[in-house]
Amino acid sequence: MEEEKGDGSRVLLLHNAVIVTMDNDLRVFQNGSVVVAGDRIEAIGRSSDILREFSDRANETLDLEGRFLLPGFINTHVHTSQQLARGIADDVDLMTWLHARIWPYESNMTEEDSYLSTLLCGIELIRSGVTCFAEAGGQHVSGMARAVELLGLRACLVQSTMDSGQGLPTNWSTVSIDHCIESQIELYKRHHNTANGRIRVWFGLRQIMNATDELIAATREIAQELKTGIHMHVAEIPFENELVMDTRKVDHGTVSYLDKLGLLRSNLLAAHSVWVNDDEIRSLANADVKVSHCPAAAMRMLGFAPIKEMLDLGVCVSLGTDGAPSNNRMSIVDEMYVASLINKGREAYIKGSTSPTALPAEVMLKMVTANGAKAVLWDDDIGSIEAGKKADMVIINPFSWSMLPLHDSISSLVYCMRTENIESVMCNGQWIMKDKKILNINEEEVISLAVKASSNILKRAGISLPQRFNLIC
Numbered sequence: 061m062e063e064e065k066g067d068g069s070r071v072l073l074l075h076n077a078v079i080v081t082m083d084n085d086l087r088v089f090q091n092g093s094v095v096v097a098g099d100r101i102e103a104i105g106r107s108s109d110i111l112r113e114f115s116d117r118a119n120e121t122l123d124l125e126g127r128f129l130l131p132g133f134i135n136t137h138v139h140t141s142q143q144l145a146r147g148i149a150d151d152v153d154l155m156t157w158l159h160a161r162i163w164p165y166e167s168n169m170t171e172e173d174s175y176l177s178t179l180l181c182g183i184e185l186i187r188s189g190v191t192c193f194a195e196a197g198g199q200h201v202s203g204m205a206r207a208v209e210l211l212g213l214r215a216c217l218v219q220s221t222m223d224s225g226q227g228l229p230t231n232w233s234t235v236s237i238d239h240c241i242e243s244q245i246e247l248y249k250r251h252h253n254t255a256n257g258r259i260r261v262w263f264g265l266r267q268i269m270n271a272t273d274e275l276i277a278a279t280r281e282i283a284q285e286l287k288t289g290i291h292m293h294v295a296e297i298p299f300e301n302e303l304v305m306d307t308r309k310v311d312h313g314t315v316s317y318l319d320k321l322g323l324l325r326s327n328l329l330a331a332h333s334v335w336v337n338d339d340e341i342r343s344l345a346n347a348d349v350k351v352s353h354c355p356a357a358a359m360r361m362l363g364f365a366p367i368k369e370m371l372d373l374g375v376c377v378s379l380g381t382d383g384a385p386s387n388n389r390m391s392i393v394d395e396m397y398v399a400s401l402i403n404k405g406r407e408a409y410i411k412g413s414t415s416p417t418a419l420p421a422e423v424m425l426k427m428v429t430a431n432g433a434k435a436v437l438w439d440d441d442i443g444s445i446e447a448g449k450k451a452d453m454v455i456i457n458p459f460s461w462s463m464l465p466l467h468d469s470i471s472s473l474v475y476c477m478r479t480e481n482i483e484s485v486m487c488n489g490q491w492i493m494k495d496k497k498i499l500n501i502n503e504e505e506v507i508s509l510a511v512k513a514s515s516n517i518l519k520r521a522g523i524s525l526p527q528r529f530n531l532i533c
């Protein structure tokens with residue numbers, strides 16, 4: 061292998077791969093090659109053509125021996141700060157989950173805790189083929205940013221803001237509108253477009269139950285001015301809609317009210333959106349709001365989201381894992397499988413018949429690639445394997461008991477693939493996992509530090525979990 065010529069001019073030729081491009085024409089190259097120059101894809105095509113044209117220029121040529129090459133997966137709803145809280149709030153309802161466990165936990169985290177939590181979360185994201193994620197909101201964006209930069213991932217980071225409502229911890233970092241907006245502008249100035257352009261800073265609204273109209277309006281304006289996105293939990297439980305109807309006097313719930321406030325715009329990433337009616341789905345579609353569907357977390361605490369209806373009416377739906385205490389797996393690979401099964405089952409139940417055709421495998425793959433890229437407002441650069449796009453990709457080894465035989469590649473990627481089949485991951489032209497080794501951190505060290513930090517936070521927050529069984533010793 062030749063030495064690298066330096067970042068901008070390094071040319072890597074990956075050949076003999078099954079390339080599922082996820083471009084607009086859904087092209088697949090059965091024996092294809094990709095040329096990576098610096099941080100971008102320079103060319104893609106048949107292996108024989110690419111080898112002929114680029115072999116002389118390549119610093120490195122890698123034979124993928126029939127493995128799959130796909131765009132890096134995009135996880136559009138992740139709470140990196142909750143990774144250390146996995147298991148502290150299982151089998152409880154959302155309000156108890158938030159008020160008695162998760163907010164006390166989050167509000168007792170330091171920036172260093174958030175850094176460790178994001179590193180630990182990043183390991184799980186990368187191992188499931190994720191190259192880009194949308195943070196759903198914690199308190200210490202600087203800790204997250206430090207970890208994202210080190211891991212080599214791409215991310216849209218947000219601070220979680222709340223200025224009113226029930227359950228707000230006394231030590232929450234942002235409680236007045238001015239403070240919410242000012243601290244986010246400060247974070248935007250410090251971190252937006254850092255890490256070689258891999259980090260973007262968005263604005264966060266935790267949920268309508270903890271946001272005044274003034275905070276929502278101010279967030280809408282500043283995000284518009286800075287041309288960035290807004291991430292918010294939307295229409296999660298019936299109680300949320302009821303509260304909005306009671307206190308804010310609208311016919312239905314959160315989505316109707318956000319429409320009134322002018323928040324429904326193409327830069328809004330609306331997580332969950334479970335309890336929405338047809339009119340509200342139309343409003344989401346008309347405003348080009350992006351929805352992050354998190355099926356496992358929804359099954360645990362929220363309910364069935366009308367995803368088929370959203371897709372039929374033209375909403376851009378992507379996939380998210382949510383956080384470790386609400387899923388509890390952070391594998392987007394598992395999430396594709398779960399989403400597919402849940403939505404087929406829901407459709408069958410509604411129709412009173414079977415519905416195997418609902419949300420087929422190709423739709424699932426689109427959700428974690430092209431739709432994910434639109435959701436994070438980065439589709440000019442990521443979401444498909446095309447010349448000119450950033451080199452964010454995942455290499456999948458299908459030659460295992462879990463995926464063979466490969467009669468239908470696209471369905472195998474959704475229904476058979478396991479996290480263990482993800483072999484290598486590249487973000488921005490750099491390998492961040494190669495042959496299953498995470499490259500930029502010491503995984504064991506991170507796990508050990510993170511576990512220690514997690515019990516200290518639990519103590520500081522004064523959270524003790526009820527015993528489920530009769531503990532003898």
Ligand SMILES: Nc1nc2[nH]cnc2c(=O)[nH]1
Nearest residue numbers: 139266267293357382386
């Ligand atoms: N699932 C989930 N729902 C929320 N609603 C407000 N915050 C959260 C959160 O952290 N997770």
